[in-house]
Amino acid sequence: MIRLSVLRRPATALALGGGLLAVVSCDDPATPPPGAGDPENVSRVTVTLTPVGGGAAVVSFIVDPDGTTLPDPPAAPSATLTLAKGVTYNGTITLLNDIDPNNVVDINDEVEEEGDFHRFFFTITADPTTADAIGLPTFDASRGITIPIASLNTDNQSPAQPLGTTFQVVVDGAAPTGTTTLNIQLHHFESDKGDGLGTVFDTDLNVNFPVAVQ
């Protein structure tokens, strides 16, 4: 009698029910596993240029609200990068997945961890649709703006090779006033990055920011 009454206790019912559910659902794909989704989905690319020696930072970002896996195109860049003549800027590029505001993923961490497989390219160009052997648009030297390769941060290879999550933008004192485009690409190598100038890679980023010199 005492034993039978155990069956009427809610805890037992729960245990039995839970056990049954576990058995029934053991190969039932009812709930997607937690963490499903692509955390490397880039939804925001931000470029921040801070003048060396102080001054207000110049910021522009591109947002792709549904990320790289869904077809809606990214929005236009939020602002033109307005640069002053004769100034050198320290630049950073930040990649985020902020599709879920409660779960923002800083993708830069991953890029820097895998610096030996990535390289950023910054090209001032008049026509971003051109592409050379490694997909970079034609450099427009007439704008007086350069991003020296030596200013890029490096990876962990030996000898170290450019990575480019930080860089410098040098604007010549005699740079002409006007607008141009900064093309930023991220090349991702499966193996053998070498100097990062190889032709076998995935393009992980290819964006254009308007630049103006005043």
Add this chain to the structure above:
Amino acid sequence: MVTRPRGWVAALAVLIATVGAAASLAAQERGATARLEGTVSDSAGRPLLGAEVTVLDLRRVIVVDHTGHFAFPALPRAPVTVQVRLLGYAPRVLRADLTRGDVRLDVRLAGAAIQLDSIAVIDSADGDDGLRTERATSVMSAEDVRRNRGQTLGETMKALPGVAVIQFGPSLAKPVVRGLHSQRLRVMNGDIPQEGQQWGEEHAPEIDAFAANEIEVIRGTGFVLYGSDAIGGVVRVLPRPLPSTGRFGAEVITNLFSNNRQGAASLMFEGAGLKLPLVGRLGWRVQGSVRRAGDAKTPGYYLRNTGFEEKNLNLSLGVQRSGGGTQVTYSRFATTLGMYLGAHVATVTDLERAMNDPLQSPDFSYGINRPNQQVSHDLVSWRTNLLLGRAARLDVNYGFQLNNRKEFDGIGFASGSTRPAFGLELHTHTAEVRLHHAPLGPLTGTFGVSGMRQGNLSPGRSFLIPQYRIYAAGVYGLEQVTLDRWTFSAGLRYDYRWQHAYQFGDPVVISPDERRSWDGLSGSVGGTFQFARGWSIAGTLGRAWRAPNVSERFSAGVHHGTAQYQLGDTAISMERSLNVDATVRHVRRAARLEVSAYQNRIDGYIYLQPFGDVSTVRGAYPGYRFSQTNAQVRGLEVSSLISPSAWWSLHLSGTLVRGRDRNTGDPLFDMPADRLIANLRFTGGAGRRVTAPYVELGSTLVRKQDRTPPNTVYRLPTAGYVLFNLEIGVASLDLFGQPLELSIAARNLLNTAYRDYLTRYRLFVDDPGRDVVARLTVPFGRTSPP
């Protein structure tokens, strides 16, 4: 190639080549007994080792030896009923009258193309040589498979008429039958339908090439026995039957391929020496195989990261008695295969760069790095056959398959992660009950019920297809009438399919929670007519339908390797096909000819249509959306074998496929180019140590494929090409008492550079160059019939 019953003709079916007076004298000397002996061979006259000859009245069984010979030295002098049976062939039942003395029976068995064997139908001993097969069917016998076994199952069958393969390097070959593949083609692994994400372009059938004993390709539509969705055809991979008599045997097979420095070996042990009380004699087999290959080589360079490896296992246990039998099988297929590094591209600019400056490696490597696929396929199957009264038979099949597919990619930033880019786990239960009813005069038939429960889990990082649950059931009936020169058949099947696709757990909802069902009828009518001696014409009219798969409805993402952004469409409904085909056959002693023509109208044909560029922060992708149109595939297949004398033969086969979008008039994508194969073989006779040595010269001519749909910039047409092959071998070589089967073949003998239209790497690189293949088979002991 199914022999059909000719009806209850009294006291029929004995091919008597009586031994004459000597025999009857000998019989008299033996007293009240007589000798029954003879041979069992296939329709080409080759002895069928292991065929079982049963004197039904006395329940005495003899197994035919390697010369095809059997003998019952002392049977009562009375009429007896003799059944001759071998799995893979249509069984025959004959009457022999021993009243007057010894009888000789030379029996020919015809391969059973359709599982409609009627066990106890009295028949004449003449084989019909396949003249009564309704559909265009190609059968690769065990010997054909051993001689042509390629690096994969798909490659093994690619030279059959009407068959082509989509290739991603030599490691991945997806069969294409009459221009249709993936879920329009049903692959049967024994009695179990193979379920393994076959919607994927780069997902090949997960079956060990060494486990295939015979391969049968049935082209056409409306197969009630195999489901509603086989719109292109059915590929049956038939395993070796278990031994049923007390023997222990083993077999070692080695295949070496020079092009990608591959070694492959299979080891098999089998026997039937264990007799259990109440159960009977237990047949068993253990077979395992391994394969390891490095980078493939084109005439100019290596294809980096195209190596692969396989480890497979196959265990079988079974009992076969006069009343029926049961067999249980466990098999495991596991492979890691590299995807050519130079084809792994993302955006349009990446693709153009890879096409203009393809990755051509000067060095060879066995390394398998990223990107790669790791696939395993576990299968447990149970099969029971019960012989019921009056020659009826009940078959019950059950199978459970677990397909685990992980693809390691470079997408995103965390390529160093050990978690796969996407992973899919597919659990499938299938069950079937099939009744072959007792023949009613010339009428034979089958009824059946089949069911499937399938679940798909996506534990990988990114979304490819949603998780889902599918329940499907089908009920069918098929009847066939065999008259003197005519046969007719009609089959009907009803299928119901219910699917629950689960919402993808991401803040940006890609696939909603959805329940849907589809149902429909499929079937066929057909017949054959032998209008002259050695000639027949066969025709079928078949109807089939296919529910859209989850990839066609829910895809959202980049397909690497083609830089396509693929979007599914939930509005896509089922495909319906109506197929008409006709086959004319001619069989003579010195020649065989088979010509098939067909037209397959597919309404609601699902395909990828470009819709414009998709722009993301990674760059631009050409966007493709799954769409439907009305299509038509027509074609012609010609196959002939000319063998006027025993020492030479010529095999010619040609295949033409024309696929068209009926709405726009454009060609369909992915139709194989026209092909002609010619092989000339010289065969020697039997010597003391060497039996049937042969030399074969072959050539494959492929016409250019310029029938490509417009607006698909990257579907570049391919030029035509000619390849030559040379093979030298011996059917049996006696080395210190041990028989061996040995051959060396040079495929693409002249190391020609070419690109086949269905090779997915053709946008970047050539197909592989010369491949020297050495094949060795060593049987030990008395193995069961190959």
